[in-house]
Amino acid sequence: MRDSVVVDGVGKTYAGGVEAIREARFRVAPGEFLSLLGPSGCGKSTLLMMIAGLLAPSRGSIRVDDAEVQGPRRDVGIVFQSPVLLPWRTVLDNVLLPVEMLRLRRTDYARRARDLLSMAKVDDFAAKLPHELSGGMKQRVAICRALVHDPALLLMDEPFSALDAMTRDQMGLELLRIWDVHKKTVVFVTHSIREAVFLSDRVLVMSPRPATIGFETDVKLPRPRTMDMQEADEFNRYVGLLRHSIEAGTRP
Known part of the structure; x- marks a missing residue:
């Protein structure tokens, strides 16, 4: 089965020589829930916008459903930090x-x-x-x-970051319930370690700018996920692993 998303050696340098992303290279399987985790300003949203076709990479290529991304695609859905409702x-x-x-x-x-x-x-x-x-x-x-x-692919750019903690937890549960029904491929951007562990099948950790993918881990927690899982030793083992990776400059 072909990958839903292939990011191959992608980098982004803005005008003035500001290098946001040095190199990103990863694949996303169909139906996978993948989170991009990293500190604020590391280029997570930039990478997501390039996958969406809303921003062109400076180098490398991105393929969605085996077609190179050269602009906005109708088979991609995007959820931004703000709902942006008319x-x-x-x-x-x-x-x-x-x-x-x-x-x-x-x-x-x-x-x-x-x-x-x-x-x-x-x-x-x-x-x-x-x-x-x-x-x-x-x-x-x-x-x-x-x-x-x-859409075959759902891209989510810190969609719950403006919500209070209780609402954020509830929205995470609602998202997983909807995802379980529709089985979309999801790429989810967050700077919350616990949110990434709770939602994801796999987590990629981005280094500070200029970003690379410094570390990744599969999250082998059972589904459906429940809030009680966040108290479990295995859940907190993943949290500690990812926190250490970020604090050590993505060196596990």
Whole structure:
């Protein structure tokens, strides 16, 4: 089976010679939940945007479903740090926005949009405007929007970073529940070690800028994940391993 994502020797240097990413090289299997972990400013979001086709690499190549990424792709869904919902559109209309942008038939996707809202437990708010929703509810809507056109790949850029701790934990559980149903390939950016361990099948640790992939580990915890797992010795062994890797400059 071919890999869903192949990042091959990718680097990014901005104008003025600022090197954000020196080299990134990794593969993501179909249906895998992969987290990119590292300190703020290390280039995690830059790498994610290059996978999305929203930013061109300075060197190297990226392939998604065996096709080289040369620009934005319709088979990719993106969830940003902020929900970025249009304030004048209802929740349902916000979810259906990618359908309109991709010039797909709205009637073909309206049922899917409502089903996603139901799965995310915000279907009662389909006719509401974004200002009537809590922060966690807005981010659930953003996840539904990213999934509405049935992309093969879901890219998530610290989507829960602005939420309080309790809401963040709940959103992690909701995300895993949705992922378990739809089995999308996920690349998830975070600077939270515990979040990375809790969500992921595998974690890649990025070094400080100019970034490389300095360390990786499979997370062999059983699924479905539960909050009680975070108290287990095995969970905290992974947390300690990743923390040591980051503190040692990604030298395990």
